[in-house]
Amino acid sequence: MQFFNVFKKRLFSIFVIYSFLVVSIHGQSKIPGPSFEETISIRTVGGPVVSPSGKNIAFTVRTVDWKKNRFDTEIWLVRDNEEPFQLTRTTNNSSTSPQWSPDGNWIAFVANRDGKRQIYLIRPDGGEAQKITDIKDGINSFKWSPDGERIVFSKTEKRKNLEDREKRYGKYAVEDAEYQFSHLWIIDVEADLWPSPVEMPCYKSDATSDSSETDSTESKDDCVSLPKPKQLTKGKEYTVTRYSWSPDGKTIAFSHQIDPLINSFQTSDISLLTLETGEIKPLVKNPGYDGRAVWSPDSKWILYSTAAGNTTSNFYKNRQIHKISASGGKSIRLAADFDENISVVDWLFPGIYFTAWQKTSRHLFKLNPETGKTELIATTPTNIWSADFSKDGKTIVFSGQNPTSLTEIYKTSLKSYRPVALTNFSKQVQNWNLGTSEVISWKSKDGATIEGVLYKPNNFDPNKKYPLFVSIHGGPAAIDYPSINTGYVYPIQQWLAKGAVVLEPNYRGSAGYGEKFRSLNVKNLGVGDAWDVLSGVDYLINQGIIDPNRMGAMGWSQGGYISAFLTTHTDRFKVISVGAGISNWVTYYVNTDIHPFTRQYLKATPWESPDIYFKTSPMTKIKNAKTPTLIQHGEFDKRVPIPNAYELFQGLQDMGVEAKLIVYKGFGHGITKPKERLAAMWHNWQWFAKYIWEEDVEIPVKESDQK
Numbered sequence: 200m201q202f203f204n205v206f207k208k209r210l211f212s213i214f215v216i217y218s219f220l221v222v223s224i225h226g227q228s229k230i231p232g233p234s235f236e237e238t239i240s241i242r243t244v245g246g247p248v249v250s251p252s253g254k255n256i257a258f259t260v261r262t263v264d265w266k267k268n269r270f271d272t273e274i275w276l277v278r279d280n281e282e283p284f285q286l287t288r289t290t291n292n293s294s295t296s297p298q299w300s301p302d303g304n305w306i307a308f309v310a311n312r313d314g315k316r317q318i319y320l321i322r323p324d325g326g327e328a329q330k331i332t333d334i335k336d337g338i339n340s341f342k343w344s345p346d347g348e349r350i351v352f353s354k355t356e357k358r359k360n361l362e363d364r365e366k367r368y369g370k371y372a373v374e375d376a377e378y379q380f381s382h383l384w385i386i387d388v389e390a391d392l393w394p395s396p397v398e399m400p401c402y403k404s405d406a407t408s409d410s411s412e413t414d415s416t417e418s419k420d421d422c423v424s425l426p427k428p429k430q431l432t433k434g435k436e437y438t439v440t441r442y443s444w445s446p447d448g449k450t451i452a453f454s455h456q457i458d459p460l461i462n463s464f465q466t467s468d469i470s471l472l473t474l475e476t477g478e479i480k481p482l483v484k485n486p487g488y489d490g491r492a493v494w495s496p497d498s499k500w501i502l503y504s505t506a507a508g509n510t511t512s513n514f515y516k517n518r519q520i521h522k523i524s525a526s527g528g529k530s531i532r533l534a535a536d537f538d539e540n541i542s543v544v545d546w547l548f549p550g551i552y553f554t555a556w557q558k559t560s561r562h563l564f565k566l567n568p569e570t571g572k573t574e575l576i577a578t579t580p581t582n583i584w585s586a587d588f589s590k591d592g593k594t595i596v597f598s599g600q601n602p603t604s605l606t607e608i609y610k611t612s613l614k615s616y617r618p619v620a621l622t623n624f625s626k627q628v629q630n631w632n633l634g635t636s637e638v639i640s641w642k643s644k645d646g647a648t649i650e651g652v653l654y655k656p657n658n659f660d661p662n663k664k665y666p667l668f669v670s671i672h673g674g675p676a677a678i679d680y681p682s683i684n685t686g687y688v689y690p691i692q693q694w695l696a697k698g699a700v701v702l703e704p705n706y707r708g709s710a711g712y713g714e715k716f717r718s719l720n721v722k723n724l725g726v727g728d729a730w731d732v733l734s735g736v737d738y739l740i741n742q743g744i745i746d747p748n749r750m751g752a753m754g755w756s757q758g759g760y761i762s763a764f765l766t767t768h769t770d771r772f773k774v775i776s777v778g779a780g781i782s783n784w785v786t787y788y789v790n791t792d793i794h795p796f797t798r799q800y801l802k803a804t805p806w807e808s809p810d811i812y813f814k815t816s817p818m819t820k821i822k823n824a825k826t827p828t829l830i831q832h833g834e835f836d837k838r839v840p841i842p843n844a845y846e847l848f849q850g851l852q853d854m855g856v857e858a859k860l861i862v863y864k865g866f867g868h869g870i871t872k873p874k875e876r877l878a879a880m881w882h883n884w885q886w887f888a889k890y891i892w893e894e895d896v897e898i899p900v901k902e903s904d905q906k
Contacts (some may be wrong), residue, residue, distance in 0.1 A: 215813075223782075232696025233631050235880045239263060239873050241627055244606045245272065246585030249596040250303045253589030254279040255323055256596050257286070257297040258608050267291065268874045273623065274308055276323060277621045281784065286321065287328060294319075296340065301347040301590075305390060309338065318350065320390050331388060332423050339381060343388075345448040347763050350386055351431070353439055355379045357780040378459050380438040383451070383472070386428040399423040431472060432479065440467065441490055443506050445498040449474055450525070452482065452501055454490035461792050464488055467512050469503055471525065482527060486510055488518070493546050494525075495568070497857035501525055502533075502546055504868070514799045515676060515708065515717045522568060524727075533571040538713040541566075544585075552576070554583055556711035558650065559638050559680040563597075572695045578614055580609065582680060587612075602636050602681035628683055632657050634695045636681035641738035643707070644730035648720060650712075651704040651735050652679045656695045664746040665892050666699040667739060669732060671754030671761050675708030675724075676717055687777065688831070688870060688879035689753055699891075700744065701870075722802050724784075724815045725764040732761065733769065748773065749891050753883065755779050755831075756839060756868065763817040763847055774830040774890035776883055779839045779868055782847035783818040785809075790840035821850040827857040829886040831879055833866035859886070 245259030261272045272293035277283040287294035292311040299306055305320045312319075312330070321328040332338060334354055340740040341352035358379050399421040432439055432453070437564070442453035451472040456463045467490045469483040483489045487506035494501055504523045506513040513618070520541050521530040534541060544552040544563075551566040563577040563586065569651030577583060579599075584606065586597035596611050604625040609618040634657045640650045656665070670689055672679050684691040684701070690699055706728045707719035722728045733753070739745045749776045754762045759780025766775045781787045785805045788797045798804060805812045813819050828851055832844035844860055851858035859880055863875050870876045881898045888894040 214849075216258075230690075230693050230884070231632075232693045233628075235690060235877055235884075236265070238690070238692060239876055239880070240265075241685055242606070242624055244598055244608060244622060244624055246598055247587055247596045247608050248297055249587045249589050249594060249610075250298055250299050250323070251301060251590035252303055253301075253591070253594030254877045256608060256610065257299070257323075258598070258622075259295060259297070260285070260624075263873045265873060268871065268872050270871070274306070276306075278323065283622050285465065286323075286325070288872075298341070298343055300343060300388075301345060307340065307341065307343065307350070311337070318352065320388075329390065329395075331390065331425060332386060332428070334384075334428065342442065342444055343443055345446055348388060350388055350759060351442065351444070351451060352384055352386065353381050353442065354384060355381045359578070375460060380435055380437075381440070381459065382433055383431040383439050383453060384428040385431055385474075385852075387426040389426055392423065394423050396423050396425060431477070437468075440464075441492070442491055443494060445494050445525070446496055447498040450498070452492035452494065452525075454492065461796055465506070465513070465795070466488075467499070482525075483523060483530070487513060491543065491549075493543050495522075495546050498547050499525055501566070502543060503550060504541070504543070505530075510795075512718075512721075512799055513887055514796055515714075515721065517714045520566070520885050531571075533568065534566050535571060537564075537573050538715075539711065545588050546615070549592065552586070552588070552595075554586065556678060558711050559652065559678065559705070561680075576613075577618075579618060580607075586665070600682060603633070603683070605683055611752075621881060625683075631683075631692065632696045633683060633692070635659065638681060639738070641735055643727075643734045646706060647716075647727075647731070649704060649731045649735060650707065651702050652681050654684060654691065654695055654701040654703075655737075656698050656700070661744060663744070665744055666694075666749040667736065667745045667751070668694050668699055668701045668887070668891075669736065669750070669752040670703050671706070671732065671758035671760045672702055672703065672709070673754065673756030674710070675706070675720060675728070675757045676710045677757075678710045679703035679705055686880070687755065688876055688883060689776075690880050690884050693884065694887075697892075700739070702735055702739065704732050704735045708757075721800055722811055724800055725761065725768075725817065726815060728761045729764055729768060732765065733771065736771070747771070751775065751887050751891055753778065753887075757781075759839070760817070763828075764815075766826050766828045766847075766851075767817045767820040770823075770825040772826050774828075774887055775826050776831065776886060777844075777847065778831045778879075779833060779836055780815070780830075780843065780847075781839055782843045783816045784812045785816070786842050786846055787839065788812075790842055792837040818846060821847075821854060824851055824854050824856045827886075827890055828859075829882065830858065830860040830891070831882065832860070832862055833870065834862050834864050834866060835866065838868040 240263045245255045247258040249256050255278045256832045257276050259272050260275050264271050272295050273296045274287040275283050276286045289310045294308050294310045296309045297306050307320050309316050317330050318332045319328040319330050336357050339353045341350050435454035438459045440454045454467050456467045467488045469489055469492050470479050470481050472479050487510045489505045490667045491504040492501050500522050504518045504519050507519045520533045523530040535663055539555045541553045541555050553564050561582040563583050564573050565576050566573050580601045584598040588595050596610045598606050599609050606621045607620045611618040635655050637653050639653045639715050653668040688760050740747050750772050751771050752762050752765050755775035755778035759778040762775050762777045763780040763782050784894045801811045830844050830848050832841050870879050885896040888896045
């Protein structure tokens with residue numbers, strides 16, 4: 200009997216060891232929860248536009264085409280008391296920017312169906328879309344006139360002689376000196392042309408047959424052609440960025456800056472174009488940014504966003520909202536007591552409507568244009584994204600999201616605010632093991648109150664200690680909020696399903712908490728951010744729910760920078776992933792496309808104050824690095840150029856720290872194709888599995904590898 204008991208024990212031990220080996224060798228490609236492909240393939244809803252009557256709503260939906268390795272955006276429609284359906288289908292490209300005609304009979308949109316972005320019209324009852332522009336180089340954006348008879352559009356002017364130069368000298372570029380200006384054009388809208396341009400032959404005269412300068416919109420001999428556009432703005436004194444019609448249809452307010460370079464937004468001013476005469480006159484001309492003009496319903500006033508002359512701290516300070524008479528004069532500040540950035544939706548007769556963050560929620564507000572005071576209008580759903588009003592202002596539609604749902608399209612009467620969801624895209628995740636999310640807060644090292652979103656797995660046990668994954672958002676003026684988190688390149692849902700806790704800290708500098716909070720990491724980047732992350736970790740450890748020996752951190756962009764800072768400044772994490780992160784502020788400063796960002800946050804150039812660059816750079820403490828670090832970066836990233844990745848990678852190698860650098864070929868600051876996003880998600884799953892769960896994961900190459 201004793202021998203039998205010993206034999207049973209040994210047999211059981213062999214079985215346990217065998218089971219462990221089977222799991223370790225064969226089971227690790229099996230992902231708990233939804234597959235990565237399911238996560239990436241979630242259909243996402245874009246902003247809605249409502250018909251003038253308030254009955255029908257057009258909105259966009261983004262889907263994935265795995266075969267062609269692309270994300271596709273198309274326009275959907277929900278008619279009164281009907282189910283939503285897909286309205287457009289543009290092969291190999293997307294349909295975007297839906298706008299209702301003022302009479303509600305047409306939806307105009309932009310699509311690239313034959314090589315260039317053009318404007319198309321489609322009836323809300325369906326049918327095939329018809330092209331109404333044939334612009335040689337394509338268009339950027341457009342706006343209907345209030346009477347629906349014309350459309351203003353912007354297009355980028357082609358640089359002359361570039362092709363000839365390339366033929367003789369090849370390709371080169373002079374930094375910050377070669378660019379193309381965008382200007383405004385206007386065109387008559389002629390739908391249902393009969394006969395259409397393709398129904399009649401088009402013979403070119405001898406005078407134009409060999410001209411490479413002939414625009415495809417020009418009328419030629421014996422042609423039936425689309426209306427010819429007329430240019431409204433021109434020259435190289437400025438480039439047009441945004442524009443809007445006055446409600447009476449007589450004037451266009453437009454923002455413009457000295458050139459299209461990204462940093463030139465600080466030169467943005469506002470001018471008015473009178474359609475009848477073509478006269479252009481300046482309206483707002485200040486140092487710093489002025490733009491996003493919105494007309495009053497009586498066409499007498501213009502509301503705009505302004506940095507109020509600030510060019511040294513406008514990256515993190517609130518922008519102000521001002522109004523000015525359309526005839527000129529001194530501007531008047533509104534909403535002076537509102538401590539967050541305002542996103543104006545519309546100016547109607549009852550008032551000005553806008554959305555803004557309030558900590559981790561985004562609400563709808565009304566601003567009184569006379570008193571400048573604001574009032575809260577709507578707090579449900581939890582986050583209200585983009586919104587649109589019917590012509591009479593009585594109906595509002597918007598995209599919105601709750602912590603336990605995906606973004607949906609809502610509709611309600613503004614008078615009796617009871618939003619009804621018209622879509623149900625959340626059904627995509629109804630069978631997911633989602634767990635829970637909640638907002639928590641803690642005190643940082645310097646006493647600042649920090650909030651974050653804590654995700655717990657399903658059947659969470661407060662008496663158990665869980666692995667912790669800290670996911671850090673970019674920005675820094677971005678924000679995390681409770682949601683069904685699909686993780687971008689981080690497998691958040693799968694980690695939750697495997698039995699981990701995820702923390703998303705809204706570290707100092709995040710949006711939603713006011714201007715003072717967004718300023719807390721000025722001259723303190725990395726240092727204060729690390730305080731906030733580590734104090735949040737300590738808070739959870741003190742709650743008794745975290746295993747301090749199984750913690751990982753990750754982030755992209757600014758989140759990647761903070762992750763890199765943690766890599767070289769602490770050994771508390773078992774593993775770290777740095778996505779498109781800054782490793783050395785000097786390296787970043789001389790390579791990035793947004794130099795003012797660094798000068799504003801660090802309050803100096805490297806040549807003026809090398810000490811602050813030294814203090815806040817992860818590479819300064821590279822000799823202290825011990826944490827295994829995965830580095831992910833886009834090959835052509837201009838925002839955080841890839842030398843940052845190579846510098847961190849080489850430094851970690853020199854210190855004998857295990858590191859891996861993965862370069863995503865052909866990408867900039869973001870991973871914008873599904874297959875490479877899938878790869879990046881697998882790379883993170885593999886890296887963290889090795890150090891958190893001590894699992895050796897082999898990334899499947901064929902579908903059979905995953906079974």
